[in-house]
């Protein structure tokens with residue numbers, strides 16, 4: 282029971298839903314994060330389930346994911362078309378429970394913005410484009426999104442990318458990752474997004490010919506400042522994990 | 535008021551806004567749905583919603599209008615039990631039994647979704663159900679036996 286909830290609001294449009302939000306009224310779609318947390322300061326839920334799409338379309342020109350599509354819908358749609366898609370693996374690592382995958386939406390995952398989500402690191406690496414509703418509709422890169430607005434669609438374009446890799450280190454395969462690195466090769470450059478037990482996802486890029494082990498070490502040194510030392514490992518340890526992951530994905534690409 | 539099918543019976547729920555399906559089912563005596571955590575981490579609260587496995591603790595009742603909910607109570611009638619439950623008993627895949635309803639629903643959903651599920655599919659659906667007793671080896675064997683027999687028919 283989520284005791285503090287006393288009202289479910291069903292707005293007529295996403296613009297109305299956007300304008301209704303405040304500290305005690307929040308958007309509700311899949312609900313797997315919200316209901317798990319049961320934040321007692323939230324009193325009303327703005328249910329947008331009927332206002333967002335729930336499908337995934339994969340074509341030659343791009344992958345388009347409706348914000349209301351569940352993680353499992355993506356797996357079911359894309360697995361048969363491209364079993365090598367790195368996001369499939371990312372989803373299973375990020376959310377091993379099929380029960381939760383059947384409920385958790387892409388919009389919710391991005392809204393939550395966990396830096397230790399393989400899905401988030403992947404979407405940062407491919408620089409996914411978000412369609413967002415505020416007073417008007419606009420598109421914004423996931424790397425630039427400040428959290429304002431209601432996401433309606435997530436798109437990325439594999440045909441503009443020559444290679445995608447995802448590497449992670451965790452205590453156990455089924456445990457949340459300490460370090461996640463997503464990388465793409467596109468034209469003459471590499472882009473690396475780094476997440477894990479950190480406060481944010483950071484992205485570094487360089488021309489392929491400039492990429493070197495020393496560059497990785499320098500990026501790892503910089504990136505580790507956003508990480509926390511804890512009982513799973515010191516910052517020195519995590520810095521080494523980041524450098525190793527960068528090296529591996531770069532070499533694979 | 536929300537209306538949905540619960541194990542084949544049209545059910546009306548007139549409850550507070552923050553009520554979860556888990557709260558409702560326990561209140562109505564569906565004790566196969568167990569408490570594990572409020573966060574869906576254990577899968578002891580697994581139910582089928584329109585044939586898909588979900589955690590009852592994470593579902594707010596208001597989202598269920600017109601849906602079809604199943605719990606393991608609908609799988610048996612007295613001594614007459616579901617072949618998958620039979621397979622669990624045959625294999626000795628149960629110890630304390632706390633996780634078993636969740637496992638049974640997870641495997642049954644897989645059987646309905648896929649024609650020839652693999653062992654990795656079985657492990658994938660069982661990943662959302664924590665078992666503190668069996669170590670999963672026997673449940674995986676029981677599931678495989680059930681799915682093989684079902685597909686041979």
Ligand code: FES
Nearest residue numbers: 629631665666667
């Ligand atoms: S048989 Fe005891 S938790 Fe699984």
